[in-house]
Amino acid sequence: MKINAGEIRVGMLLEHKNDLWQVLKTQHVKPGKGGAFAQVEMKSLNKNTKLNERFRSSETVEKASLDEVNYNYLYEDENNYFFMEPKSFEQIEIKKSLIGEKGKLLTENLEVSVSFYNELPISVDLPKQVICKIETTDAALKGQTVSSSYKPAILNNGLNVQVPPFIEVGDEVIIDTRNLEYIKKN
The missing domain is CATH 2.30.30.30 (SH3 type barrels.)
Structure with a gap:
């Protein structure tokens, strides 16, 4: 066009x-x-x-005219992520390098939108927010001001994010998939 x-x-x-x-x-x-x-x-x-x-x-x-199709995430191997089209059950594989860091946010059955150009997948859009669990984080220091201090945390998928001091190990938090930042406690 x-x-x-x-x-x-x-x-x-x-x-x-x-x-x-x-x-x-x-x-x-x-x-x-x-x-x-x-x-x-x-x-x-x-x-x-x-x-x-x-x-x-x-x-x-x-x-460029793109076709967007919704797929559900299935699993990963060494080099690829595998997705299934929910209506036809057709499976596709997409190289990990195409998705990058955001691939760590993929969970089983998560619905994503895959953009195709001439029947080749060129991008994968995740939902704007996903729920993750805190694997490890530092203890909050008493007397620290809540407004400006964030502490490092590692999610159950291995991603490092900054979270407010009241977040503890085992808490579920909502992460923004566009910039990989903490939004709120679930």
């Missing part, structure tokens, strides 16, 4: 120079002399390289 260069937004996927690019930054510039343009920083999903490109406002760019 063709879009105007002025409509490019952060997070969009664009087809440009025979590759698929994710928009990291965009800035619209209107110089005193000449026409306006969009300065766009993009990252290649295939080659893992970055590109800074200028598009004149009158230019059009190809926005």
Whole structure:
């Protein structure tokens, strides 16, 4: 689908120079002399390289069309995570490198949204919040102010997060999957 260069937004996927690019930054510039343009920083999903490109406002760019399908997480092996489509029971595997650190938040039967481009999975979106259990954390120090002090904690999936002093070992907490930060006690 063709879009105007002025409509490019952060997070969009664009087809440009025979590759698929994710928009990291965009800035619209209107110089005193000449026409306006969009300065766009993009990252290649295939080659893992970055590109800074200028598009004149009158230019059009190809926005990649993605198919999003909901899958349930099943299990993992050394290199892959395995998911199942709940209606057809079709299973797919996705490389661990594609999901990264957030893969530690996957729990059995967790519903995720997988984005496909030309039938290849390119991204996995977890729910915005997941519930995790505190495995270990430091004891709270008496007299510490609650407002500004957070203490380190390790979750049952191995992730390190910062939690308020009242959180104890065994507590269930809600974690934001976008930035891997503590939200609240469950």
